[in-house]
Amino acid sequence: MAGGDEEDRRPDHVNRSRSSGPADLVQARDVYGGVHFHSGGTSSVYIPPRELPGDVRGFVNRVEELGSLNQLLAGEALDVGLSVICGTAGVGKTALALRWAHAVRERFPDGQLYANLRGYDPGQPSRPEEVLDRFLRALGIPPSAVPADLDDRAALYRSRLSDRRVLVLLDNAATVRQVRPLLPGTSSCLVIVTSRSKLSGLVSRDGGRRLTLPMLSDGDAVKLLHEVTADYRAGDDPEELAELARLCARLPLALRIAAERAASRPFMPLAELIQDLRDESALWDALTTEEGEEADAVRTVFAWSYRALSLSAALLFRLLGLHPGPDVSAPAAAALAGVPVTQVRQPLDALVGAHLLEQGAPGRYQLHDLLRAYAIDQARHLESEESRQAALARVLAWYLHTADAALGRSLPFYRTERLEPPTDITPLAFTDAGEADAWLVAEQDNLVAATRAAADAGLPRIAWRLAVLLRSVFMHRNAFDGWFTTARIGLAAARTLGDRRAEAEALESLGKAHFQARRLAEAEDSHRAALAIRREIGDEHGTAVSVNALGLLALRHRRLDDALTHFGESLDIFIRRGDRRWRALLLSNLGETRYELGDLDDAVSLLEQALAVQRDIDDRGQEGNSLFFLSMALRELGRTGEALTAIEAALAIAENGSPLWLAHWLVEYSRVQRALGSPTSALEAAHRAATIQRRLGDLSREAMALDEAGEGYRELGQPEEAIAFHRRAAAVHRQLGDDWQLAVTLDHLATALAGIGQAEEAHRCWDEATRILTRFPDPRAERLRARVASAAQDNRRPDREG
Numbered sequence: 001m002a003g004g005d006e007e008d009r010r011p012d013h014v015n016r017s018r019s020s021g022p023a024d025l026v027q028a029r030d031v032y033g034g035v036h037f038h039s040g041g042t043s044s045v046y047i048p049p050r051e052l053p054g055d056v057r058g059f060v061n062r063v064e065e066l067g068s069l070n071q072l073l074a075g076e077a078l079d080v081g082l083s084v085i086c087g088t089a090g091v092g093k094t095a096l097a098l099r100w101a102h103a104v105r106e107r108f109p110d111g112q113l114y115a116n117l118r119g120y121d122p123g124q125p126s127r128p129e130e131v132l133d134r135f136l137r138a139l140g141i142p143p144s145a146v147p148a149d150l151d152d153r154a155a156l157y158r159s160r161l162s163d164r165r166v167l168v169l170l171d172n173a174a175t176v177r178q179v180r181p182l183l184p185g186t187s188s189c190l191v192i193v194t195s196r197s198k199l200s201g202l203v204s205r206d207g208g209r210r211l212t213l214p215m216l217s218d219g220d221a222v223k224l225l226h227e228v229t230a231d232y233r234a235g236d237d238p239e240e241l242a243e244l245a246r247l248c249a250r251l252p253l254a255l256r257i258a259a260e261r262a263a264s265r266p267f268m269p270l271a272e273l274i275q276d277l278r279d280e281s282a283l284w285d286a287l288t289t290e291e292g293e294e295a296d297a298v299r300t301v302f303a304w305s306y307r308a309l310s311l312s313a314a315l316l317f318r319l320l321g322l323h324p325g326p327d328v329s330a331p332a333a334a335a336l337a338g339v340p341v342t343q344v345r346q347p348l349d350a351l352v353g354a355h356l357l358e359q360g361a362p363g364r365y366q367l368h369d370l371l372r373a374y375a376i377d378q379a380r381h382l383e384s385e386e387s388r389q390a391a392l393a394r395v396l397a398w399y400l401h402t403a404d405a406a407l408g409r410s411l412p413f414y415r416t417e418r419l420e421p422p423t424d425i426t427p428l429a430f431t432d433a434g435e436a437d438a439w440l441v442a443e444q445d446n447l448v449a450a451t452r453a454a455a456d457a458g459l460p461r462i463a464w465r466l467a468v469l470l471r472s473v474f475m476h477r478n479a480f481d482g483w484f485t486t487a488r489i490g491l492a493a494a495r496t497l498g499d500r501r502a503e504a505e506a507l508e509s510l511g512k513a514h515f516q517a518r519r520l521a522e523a524e525d526s527h528r529a530a531l532a533i534r535r536e537i538g539d540e541h542g543t544a545v546s547v548n549a550l551g552l553l554a555l556r557h558r559r560l561d562d563a564l565t566h567f568g569e570s571l572d573i574f575i576r577r578g579d580r581r582w583r584a585l586l587l588s589n590l591g592e593t594r595y596e597l598g599d600l601d602d603a604v605s606l607l608e609q610a611l612a613v614q615r616d617i618d619d620r621g622q623e624g625n626s627l628f629f630l631s632m633a634l635r636e637l638g639r640t641g642e643a644l645t646a647i648e649a650a651l652a653i654a655e656n657g658s659p660l661w662l663a664h665w666l667v668e669y670s671r672v673q674r675a676l677g678s679p680t681s682a683l684e685a686a687h688r689a690a691t692i693q694r695r696l697g698d699l700s701r702e703a704m705a706l707d708e709a710g711e712g713y714r715e716l717g718q719p720e721e722a723i724a725f726h727r728r729a730a731a732v733h734r735q736l737g738d739d740w741q742l743a744v745t746l747d748h749l750a751t752a753l754a755g756i757g758q759a760e761e762a763h764r765c766w767d768e769a770t771r772i773l774t775r776f777p778d779p780r781a782e783r784l785r786a787r788v789a790s791a792a793q794d795n796r797r798p799d800r801e802g
Contacts, residue, residue, distance in 0.1 A: 048111030049138040052169065053360060055102045056095040060227065061220040068211055069100045072190060073107060081187055084202050085194045087213035089120070089370055090253030090298050093194040094171050096213060101169055101192065108190070110164040113138060115182070118326065119174025120196060120369045122376055123449070128181040131170075132157050133481055135182070142695060143478045148517060150181060158185040165189065172369065176201035221245035221255055228259035232266045240270045247277050249297030253368065257305045257355045264308075264353070277304045302374045305354050313347040317356055318383060319391050320367060321375025324453035325446030327366040332446070335398035335425050336391050364442075392453065394425055396462050399443070399450040401427035403469050409436035413581060413619055414472035416505070417465055440473050444482060447473075451486045460493035464502045467493070471509040475516065476658075483513045504533040504542055511549060515556075524553050544573035548586060555593060558740060560778045563593045581622075584613035588626045595633050598780040603633040621661070624653035628665045631672060640675045647672055663692035664701055670708050674715055683712035700741070703732035707745045714752050722752040740781075743772040747788050754795040766792040 072083055085093045105112055115131045118124075132153040136146050139160045147153050161184040173179050173195040179202060183191055193199065193208070202208040216224065222241045229236065244262070248254035262273055277300060306314060319336045320328060330348060334341040348365060351357035358366050367375060379388055401422050407415050410433040430436040440447075447470060454463035467490025474483035487509040494502035511526030531546035533539075551566030571586035591606035607630040614623040627650035634643035647669045654662035666689035673682035686709035693702035710725030726749035733742040750765035766788050773785040 046110075046140055048109065048166075049113055050111060051114040051138060052101055052105065052112045053098060053114060056098055059095055059099050060224045061216070062092070062096055062099070065096055065211060065213060066100055066103075069096075069192075070104075072209070073104060081189060082183065082191045082202060082206055082208035083193070084199050084208050084210045085192065085213055086196065086198050086210060088215075088251070089196055090251040090368075091213050091215060092252035093213055095252060097169055097171065097192050097194050101167060105167060108165050108167040110166045111139075112167040112169065114169045114171070116171045116326070117173045117178050118369070119172045119178060121172075122321075122369070122373050123324065124452075125174055125178065128178055129153055130481060131182055136160065140695075142698075145698075146478075146480075148480055154181040157182075161189050162186055163188060168192070170194070173197075173199065175199075180206065215250040216245075216252065216255070218242060218245065218250065221248070221250040224252065224255050225259045225262070228256065229263045232263040233270075236262075236270045240274060244270065244274055244277070247274065247297065248301055251297060253370070254298050254301040257301050260353060260355045261305050261308060277301070298370060299374075302356075302371065305356060306374070306378065309350060309354065309356075310347070312343075313350040313354075316344065316347040317351055317375050318379040319375075320351075320357070320365075321372050321377075321379050322388060322392050323395060324392075325443075325449040327360060327364045327446070329364055329443075331402075331428055332395055332398060333365070336395045338391070338394055338424065340426070389457070392457055393459060393462075396450050396454045396457070396459060396466075397422055398425045398427055399447055400462055400466050400469070401425065403440070403443075403447060403466065403473070406430055406436035406440050407469055407472055409433055410440065411472055411476065413621075414475075415469075416472075417468050419465070444473075444479070448482045448485055451489050455489050455493050455496075460496045463493035464490040464497070464499070464506055466490070468502075468505050468509060471512060475512060478516065480513065480517055483509075487513055500533050500537050501539060501542070504530040504537075504539065504546075507533070508542075508546065508549070515549070515552070520553060520556060524550070527553070540573055541577060541579070544570040544577075544582065547573075548582075548589065551589060551593075555589075555596070558596070558776055558778065558781075560593055560597050564590065564597075567593060580613050581617055581619060584610040584617075584619065584626075585622055587613075588622060588629065591626065591633075592629050595629055596780055597778055598783060600633045600637050604630060604637070607633065620653050621657060624650040624657070624661055624665070627653075628661075628668055631668050635668075635672055635675055640672060643672050644676065659692055659695075660698075663689045663698070663705070666692075667701075667705050667708050670705075670712065674711060679712050679715040683709060683716065686712055699732055700736055700738060703729040703736075703745075704741065706732075707741075707748060710752065711748060714748075714755070719752050719756045723749065723756075726752055739772050739775065743769040743784070743788075746772075747784070747791070750788075751791065754791075759795060762795060763792055 069083065085097055087093050101112065113135050115126065115134070117126045117131070119126075129150045132150070133146055136153065136157055137143060139157075141156065141160065147156060163186070166184065166189045168182065168184065168189060168191045170179055170182055170191060170193045173193050174197065176199050179191075179193055179199065183206060193202065198210065198212075199208075203210050215221075222238065222245050225241050225245060226236075244258055245255065248258050258273075258277070262268075262270065265273065306317065309317065316333065316337050320333065323332065323336060328336075330344055331341050333348060334344040337344055337347075348357065352359050352365070356367075356371055358368065360366050383391075401419060404415065404417075404419050405427050409430040428439065430439065447466065451463055451466040451470065454460070454466060467486040470482065470486045474480070474486075487506060491503065491506035491510060494506045507526045507530035511523045511530060514520070514523035514526060527546055527549040531543060531550070534542035534546055547566050548570040551563045551570065554560070554562035554566055567586055567589045571583065571590065574582040574586060587606050587610035591603045591610060594600075594603035594606060607626050610626045611623060611630070613619075614626060627646045631643040631647035631650065634640070634646060647665060650665045651662065651669060654665055666685045670682040670685035670689070673679070673685060686705050690702055690705035690709060693705055706725045707729035710722040710729065712722075713719070713725060714722035726745055730742060730745045730749055733745055746765040746769040750762040750769070753759075753762035753765065769788050770785055770792075773781050773788065
């Protein structure tokens with residue numbers, strides 16, 4: 001957080017990707033290109049992802065297929081880097097892939113990645129950019145460093161996996177287009193894809209090896225039935241087991257469901273169960289558009305097992321098909337059913353026991369895509385439209401109110417919508433911010449899906465309110481995929497309602513997302529549109545918020561007079577409204593702007609006023625930010641001891657808060673230490689800041705930390721190290737198009753060069769800095785330009801004089 005506002009304000013393009021490779025595995029010291037830190041600090045450590053779901057129970061035979069997969073690992077090198085396991089629905093593709101993956105995972109010491117691409121789910125399949133976002137985070141890329149573009153994500157993913165040995169399991173793929181961006185592009189990694197389709201393009205173009213999985217043999221099918229039932233039943237006739245296997249078309253999914261049914265009725269003759277299964281096939285309509293013996297068998301087994309459920313379990317199964325997200329927790333399932341969570345645990349256990357529901361993690365459940373389709377079909381047949389709509393509305397409201405409760409605990413100052421208390425649901429309550437934040441992380445995909453489902457179901461009020469709540473969640477994580485998706489859904493929902501206030505809220509969310517993603521033109525369009533609506537409807541609070549956003553844009557462009565005008569107008573409104581939190585925030589913004597103008601005494605006064613309020617209302621994040629700017633102003637005024645007190649107080653807040661704050665504020669701590677004559681302590685702080693920024697993926701702030709490290713080395717009398725760090729920082733600022741920081745760094749680089757007699761290159765740097773600074777008309781830029789010119793004159797070589 002670089003300013004006292006509600007957006008993470010960093011220079012343009014800082015979220016673009018970097019290529020990462022083995023240099024990230026730092027041990028003794030951190031490496032920046034050819035630049036090395038020699039002081040102590042925290043090393044970056046690669047933690048291999050271990051994402052494989054649990055191994056399957058009751059796996060039988062498939063010896064030939066496992067042997068075929070083993071051939072992929074001939075010797076030390078991979079014989080083939082891509083394998084496609086295809087076959088009909090329910091034939092056991094995922095089970096085979098997981099059994100083999102668990103058996104060979106030690107051959108992939110750099111980790112295993114897993115994604116269910118949901119190619120055959122009734123809902124939307126997983127998009128490759130979504131999967132890449134998750135994979136990159138699992139591989140240690142911070143959210144802020146994940147690129148927005150699919151091709152850029154794929155390139156960073158390939159770079160991250162370069163020279164690493166990782167197993168990637170892509171389950172339930174529907175198309176080649178889903179898979180191709182997820183291929184590592186290196187011979188050291190292996191990708192296993194499961195699909196009902198042949199995915200011929202992956203074989204012909206990408207060199208994959210196809211393994212077509214047939215139904216189990218008669219013997220293996222009977223063996224699977226026997227293994228599941230052996231501990232519960234005795235004396236079953238082998239011929240009857242063979243008949244049961246035939247009725248299940250020897251498909252593992254159907255066999256496991258049938259076996260669980262038989263195991264749960266140990267005293268019922270198997271012949272009666274078989275007759276029930278025969279009779280069942282005539283009792284219900286077709287489930288899917290699939291044809292053939294296998295599809296008929298799956299439909300029959302589903303119905304046979306489903307009709308044996310208790311009424312509560314059967315109802316819950318039907319309703320689970322309506323859940324919009326990829327998995328569901330017990331409290332969400334209770335909201336769907338409209339019962340307390342204590343009344344939903346037994347039905348959930350019954351569904352898991354009947355193999356109609358999978359428990360992928362403690363407290364989280366998911367439906368196989370075929371079972372989900374069957375659940376939806378049963379809900380349509382047995383539940384009225386009103387009942388289905390009510391169940392969906394309950395779970396969506398539950399997500400809305402629980403997200404609100406989580407935000408209220410983890411980010412209380414960022415709740416902009418006050419919701420009416422719910423009447424027919426019980427949202428979760430959270431004991432602390434950590435618990436709330438963990439829930440928001442676990443439910444992120446479900447919250448995005450819920451926002452989309454609310455809009456699709458004709459519940460636009462839930463849709464736009466969820467989008468507005470998620471704005472504050474995504475803002476603090478740079479989770480741009482979910483942010484842009486929900487913001488646009490929220491905007492469309494607000495316009496459907498004709499709710500102008502809601503439309504302005506949604507436009508503000510889009511503006512913030514664009515601003516944080518460094519799309520400043522789009523950000524300004526959205527904020528100006530929101531401002532126009534708010535002025536039109538007389539929303540005074542919203543007007544002040546939008547005017548503040550325009551002030552931040554002016555500050556970003558270094559139009560400092562415009563920033564003062566916008567911040568002053570916004571402050572006047574909040575003073576009139578008696579809004580203390582926003583008043584303090586605007587005072588801090590004005591203090592930052594005054595600092596940038598060089599009006600240091602005014603900056604100190606404004607920041608101290610802001611701090612008094614922020615401490616009183618316990619707004620810790622903004623308090624730390626104001627302390628950061630206060631330290632900068634005090635240091636430049638020569639009040640170094642007071643600056644140290646301010647920045648140490650800020651760091652105390654950051655140590656228990658955000659690493660984003662900590663890394664940025666450490667650079668100011670380093671400057672204060674240099675001003676106090678302690679360059680060694682300064683260098684250690686700059687080192688730590690750069691290390692954290694590299695982990696966070698913030699190129700711009702990492703470059704600022706590297707530049708500050710260069711200043712530390714220069715004051716320690718190590719000019720060669722200083723020059724190397726300044727060069728690296730200047731290259732990054734040039735790459736990012738950050739002219740202001742580039743000019744500052746060029747001045748530092750020139751000073752270091754001049755110190756070792758490289759006057760010609762020093763003057764080239766000073767000349768470029770001077771040209772850049774002429775673009776900025778503010779007093780600080782003018783003073784810096786004059787100082788640069790003076791330094792250049794003082795260090796002019798004699799043979800160039802006259």
